[in-house]
Amino acid sequence: MATHMEHSYAFFLGCIAPNRYPGCEASAIKTSAKLGIELLPLKGASCCPAPGAFGSIDLNVWYAMAARNLCLAEEMGKDIALICNGCYKSIWEVNHKLKHNDELRDGVNEVLAEIDMQYKGTINVWHLAELYYDDKICGVKKVADSVTRPLTGTKVAVHYGCHLMKPQKDRHFGDTENPMWLEELVGALGAEPVQYRNKMQCCGAGGGVRGYDLLHALDITNEKLINIKEAGADALTEVCPFCQLQFDRGQVEIAQNFGKKYNLPILHFNELLGLAQGMTPAELAIDLHAVDCTSFLEKIQ
Amino acid sequence: MVEKNYGNPELENKLRDRNYYVTDSNKDFSAEVKKLSGTISHMCYQCGTCTGSCPSAPRSSYRIRVFMRRAILGLEEEALSDPDLWLCTTCYSCSDRCPRDILPTDVIMAMRNLAFKTGHAVPKNFLQTVQLIYKTGHGVPNNDANRAVRERLGLPRDPPTTHTYPEYIPGIQKIIDHYNLKAEADRILSEE
Ligand code: SF4
Ligand code: SF4
Numbered sequence: 001m002a003t004h005m006e007h008s009y010a011f012f013l014g015c016i017a018p019n020r021y022p023g024c025e026a027s028a029i030k031t032s033a034k035l036g037i038e039l040l041p042l043k044g045a046s047c048c049p050a051p052g053a054f055g056s057i058d059l060n061v062w063y064a065m066a067a068r069n070l071c072l073a074e075e076m077g078k079d080i081a082l083i084c085n086g087c088y089k090s091i092w093e094v095n096h097k098l099k100h101n102d103e104l105r106d107g108v109n110e111v112l113a114e115i116d117m118q119y120k121g122t123i124n125v126w127h128l129a130e131l132y133y134d135d136k137i138c139g140v141k142k143v144a145d146s147v148t149r150p151l152t153g154t155k156v157a158v159h160y161g162c163h164l165m166k167p168q169k170d171r172h173f174g175d176t177e178n179p180m181w182l183e184e185l186v187g188a189l190g191a192e193p194v195q196y197r198n199k200m201q202c203c204g205a206g207g208g209v210r211g212y213d214l215l216h217a218l219d220i221t222n223e224k225l226i227n228i229k230e231a232g233a234d235a236l237t238e239v240c241p242f243c244q245l246q247f248d249r250g251q252v253e254i255a256q257n258f259g260k261k262y263n264l265p266i267l268h269f270n271e272l273l274g275l276a277q278g279m280t281p282a283e284l285a286i287d288l289h290a291v292d293c294t295s296f297l298e299k300i301q
Numbered sequence: 302m303v304e305k306n307y308g309n310p311e312l313e314n315k316l317r318d319r320n321y322y323v324t325d326s327n328k329d330f331s332a333e334v335k336k337l338s339g340t341i342s343h344m345c346y347q348c349g350t351c352t353g354s355c356p357s358a359p360r361s362s363y364r365i366r367v368f369m370r371r372a373i374l375g376l377e378e379e380a381l382s383d384p385d386l387w388l389c390t391t392c393y394s395c396s397d398r399c400p401r402d403i404l405p406t407d408v409i410m411a412m413r414n415l416a417f418k419t420g421h422a423v424p425k426n427f428l429q430t431v432q433l434i435y436k437t438g439h440g441v442p443n444n445d446a447n448r449a450v451r452e453r454l455g456l457p458r459d460p461p462t463t464h465t466y467p468e469y470i471p472g473i474q475k476i477i478d479h480y481n482l483k484a485e486a487d488r489i490l491s492e493e
Contacts, residue, residue: 015441018460022447026454041461044469046438052391053430053440056413057423059337061480065434068476111479115472166393167404176397202356202392207409209357209390211426216388220356285450 007137009081009126010073011039012091015047016241017083017268023285024241027274028083028128034146034277035138037131039081045069048090051163052207055090063104064111066094070125071117080125083270085240086206089163092125096170127164129239129269130173133181143188148278150190154299156272157194157233158182159224159247161240162202176200185269186237189276196231198224203238205246215257221250225262235265235296237272244268249290265293275300316383321374330377330415337411340404342372351395351405363388365395365405372408381416387424417485425493428486435483438463438470 017024029039047054048066055062069091073080080091098105099121109118131137160182165173173179177200183193204210204220225247228236238244248266255261267275271284275297286293335342351365352358358365363385371380380386389409396404417423430440439462448458459465463473477483 013460013462015439018451018456018462019439019441019443019447022451022454022456025460026456043461044466045462046469046473047434047440049434050430050440053427054434055410056387057417057427057431057486058480058482059410059414061477061482064476064479065473068472111476114479115475117472162390162392162394167396167406169397169402200394202390202394204356204390207387207389207391208424208427208430209388211430212387212424216357216361217390219360220390223356283454285454288447288450 005033005038006036007131008038008040008078010042010076010078012042012045012048012069012073012080012082012087014082014084014087014241015050016245021241021244021268021285021288023271023274023288024083024244024268027268027270027279027284030279031146031270031273031277032128035132035142037081037128037138040076040078042069042072042076042080044072048087051086051089052209053211056208060107062090063094063097064108066090067098067108067112067119068115068117070095070098070123071112071119074120074122077122079123081128081131082125083128083239083268084242085127085161085163086242088125088127092127093170095121095123095125127239129164129182129185132185140184140188143185143273147189147276149276149300151272151276151300152190154191154234154296155194155232156186156191157196157228157231157236158186158199159203159236159238159243160200161238161243162206164239182237182239182269186272189272191272194231194233196233197227203243203246204250205242210246214253217246218250218254218257221246222254222258222260225251225254225264228264229262233264234299235267235272235293237267237269239269241268252290263291263295265289265291265296267293267296312382316379325378326375327377328375330380331372331375333415334372334408334411337414338404338407340407341401342369342403342408344401345369345373345403346401348400350398350400354394354398356392356394357388357390361385361388365389365409368409368412369403369405372412380412381419381421384422386412386416423489425490428490431477431482431486432490435474435477438473
């Protein structure tokens, strides 16, 4: 791949995107290239590791494992870009904590020394969506200019998820009660962003709850789906493959357990951007989604 | 180990009893929660904004404010044996709204760490994630159906992670072994 793009990042993949929704990975690479952002493989990266399931057991191991991933990017001399809120929680937050807490950093480096690595604190971590929104890197206008098949006539609801913007006081995104920046990006694709009740509510899957008590997690998801449907959305977009899994496969599980059907297509923002830039559903492996996206795809033909 | 077991009458009665017994208090517990969480849990004035913001509260007996009270009063056993401890989705809504600038979510994370450390029941799925990451580097590993789709998309069959470069896995195992985490997970899961 060309190495002359203006902005290049180590692409941290995580687990769910490459191993369950590879369309997210493929579209992230292709859509970003069209926006002058190059995503390079981060060789040897692991799970971020899962902030809920893994961090709940032992935070110190969570710090050390995330730090190992950070070291790989430090060795490349590249900032990390990623496409998952869960990964953001681990990779961004541990980077932030280690940069600002000497005691924590020393502890982590003691462990990393056993595998001949050292965390130095030389890189930054970004969610790809925030890079798209950032005028210095890309900006909404550039995203709009890259569109060749506007999503005109569709209504798209946005799920921000939790771990990108919250906790607000430790992040840099501002308002977490009713943010609108992702809606701006959706609007840039020609779709109409719709507002719905309790937009910032969690998908229900986080903190290990999906694995611990599936029905409890699904009940939270179900509440969101009711609110989104009520607003007349044709699809839901998000920036987290784990939320995507919960909304997408979750709809099948909700049908099985609660007898309710929503048929709401769930698309990662990169998949949505891919469609708007003219990628075909096959190039995005949309058929891997549990919920049939045909209704939405027909609207944009 | 729990299954989410609310069918233990003795535990249920104990958790239902909201009286405060000085003898149940363990000051060290409060201090440890504060240290591990890195948040000012002792500043909580029990206003309930956290519970009011919590997506788990309306559909269960889980009350984050109750756990905050336990943190302040040092009610270790009550906190660590309550199956509700594992119903927090870590959404941080409570943390964004707490008028005292506390991060109740991180109090829950600290308590979960302490539950594991002190041998209290920990849900299986958390430990299985540890095992999977130890073995493959991924909490959610690749599979053949997905490999075929990746190929179709023009991606390598395995992502350029530990899946393609397994030589990185021993380093990961060293980190996890440093904390004896895998051995503990194996032990607890085999006691099933
Ligand atoms: S919102 Fe904050 S101060 Fe109020 S009860 Fe919850 S933790 Fe305590
Ligand atoms: S972080 Fe946990 S306790 Fe706080 S509102 Fe979310 S689910 Fe409830």
